[in-house]
Amino acid sequence: MLTEEGKKRRDALDAEITERIAAFKVEQRKMLEELAEIGIHVEMVNRLPNLPTSDYVQALPILIKHLRREYSEGTLASLARSLAAKDASEYWDELVAMYLASAHRISTGPGNLAMALAAAVAAACPKNRLDDLTNLVKNQRLPHRVLLLTPFKKRRGRDPAVARLIEELRHDPALAKEIGRWKILPSQASLRSH
Known part of the structure; x- marks a missing residue:
């Protein structure tokens, strides 16, 4: 009450x-x-x-x-x-x-x-513009970059370059928490062991 x-x-x-x-x-x-x-x-x-x-x-x-x-x-x-x-x-x-x-x-x-x-x-984001989106997500001066991760999350298991990008972004303080919540896919496991 x-x-x-x-x-x-x-x-x-x-x-x-x-x-x-x-x-x-x-x-x-x-x-x-x-x-x-x-x-x-x-x-x-x-x-x-x-x-x-x-x-x-x-x-x-x-x-x-x-x-x-x-x-x-x-x-x-x-x-x-x-x-x-x-x-x-x-x-x-x-x-x-x-x-x-x-x-x-x-x-x-x-x-x-x-x-x-x-x-x-x-x-x-068109599929042929992922490189441009990569530049945006890496730009630490931009706000709400965590929202830019969505297309990469969807492609991380199919594209080794995206899997490598995710491993790189895993160390970005603004993105690490979100990426840490994602299930590690088999294609990513081999990258993490290096």
Whole structure:
């Protein structure tokens, strides 16, 4: 049971969330109208990352267009998370440029644009751009690099070069904890014994 002070805090938080949602709906109105014109009906763009990308793949050009615009941190982060999909690979260079530009941006509210862009960069990375992604994940000045590991984790058992990269990154303080949680595959075991 909540105390009176706890109830007041809960009510204040509920009011803040309600106000934030109302602001998102106002801010996103034109974007939501564009999405509705192509059959994507959501009350806020913030809901899109909860859907399978296949449900809104035709909206990716609209989402990237709006990601280039000025919106609140929460809306921009939702747009970036919506682009965290293999289907967004044609926008990869632009997502990387935005991620690099956001690296030292101070988060100004709910949502974290740099984190969402890191997830988008990893998910949208074309197979032929893994060397570029390697350079990003090795750049210790970039935030949220742990999110860039996803494509490497998936390929570490099939690609000896990726397995070697993982062994190298295992010593990076920002990445070591995450990599340490991964199951060691047979192809990696031979690398670790050297």
